[in-house]
Amino acid sequence: MNHFELESLLRRLEELPAVNRGDGSEYPDFSESLLEVLEVIAREQPEWAARVQLIKDGASKSANTWLDGYLDADGNGEQDELLDFAIKHTLRRYWKSQGQKLQDGPETAECPNCGAQIDVAYIDQDGFRHAVCAICDSEWGIPRILCPWCGEKDAKNLVYYPYEQGYRLYHCKSCGRALPTADLREAGKLDLPKLRAAAIEMTFLLESGAVEE
Numbered sequence: 425m426n427h428f429e430l431e432s433l434l435r436r437l438e439e440l441p442a443v444n445r446g447d448g449s450e451y452p453d454f455s456e457s458l459l460e461v462l463e464v465i466a467r468e469q470p471e472w473a474a475r476v477q478l479i480k481d482g483a484s485k486s487a488n489t490w491l492d493g494y495l496d497a498d499g500n501g502e503q504d505e506l507l508d509f510a511i512k513h514t515l516r517r518y519w520k521s522q523g524q525k526l527q528d529g530p531e532t533a534e535c536p537n538c539g540a541q542i543d544v545a546y547i548d549q550d551g552f553r554h555a556v557c558a559i560c561d562s563e564w565g566i567p568r569i570l571c572p573w574c575g576e577k578d579a580k581n582l583v584y585y586p587y588e589q590g591y592r593l594y595h596c597k598s599c600g601r602a603l604p605t606a607d608l609r610e611a612g613k614l615d616l617p618k619l620r621a622a623a624i625e626m627t628f629l630l631e632s633g634a635v636e637e
């Protein structure tokens with residue numbers, strides 16, 4: 425089994441050109457930008473093509489409603505999983521190159537740059553942990569023993585599950601959230617598409633009950 429099955433899809437999505445966000449909080453031409461993302465998904469994952477087609481059929485009418493639903497739920501909503509995935513990668517195009525390395529980041533999961541939530545983290549060569557925003561890739565340091573969602577600091581409630589070498593899933597037993605993490609002392613240089621491919625896989629394994637401490 426290839427543990428980084430979606431890596432190539434995530435790399436192709438990164439290659440899509442940036443879209444100009446304009447001057448406000450709006451996302452101009454959102455449905456067009458979403459359709460381009462959907463085309464890449466259908467090309468890279470042919471087995472999803474039928475589901476992608478359904479979304480495409482509704483996109484010109486509903487894209488902005490879907491976007492509002494996604495933003496209201498902080499990207500953690502009840503919409504179709506594939507739709508949420510496509511919206512996330514469309515939003516990333518608007519925030520491309522606007523990510524920052526923040527000196528004083530919060531000890532929470534909310535990005536001070538774009539307001540989205542973090543989705544992954546990494547541990548640097550010196551053993552410090554950094555959170556990475558799901559949408560703009562801004563990053564900032566957060567303590568190793570801390571759940572950025574609920575603030576849990578008790579190590580016995582913060583467990584992790586090893587995955588491929590250098591990749592692991594931190595899981596907070598207090599709130600149930602999971603933080604996929606690369607340890608660069610083992611994984612080498614930070615590779616976000618690879619980490620996010622591992623993240624999807626690790627989260628799936630956790631949710632299906634296939635992992636043990």
Ligand SMILES: [Zn+2]
Nearest residue numbers: 535538557560
């Ligand atoms: Zn951000």
Ligand SMILES: [Zn+2]
Nearest residue numbers: 571574596599
């Ligand atoms: Zn928690």
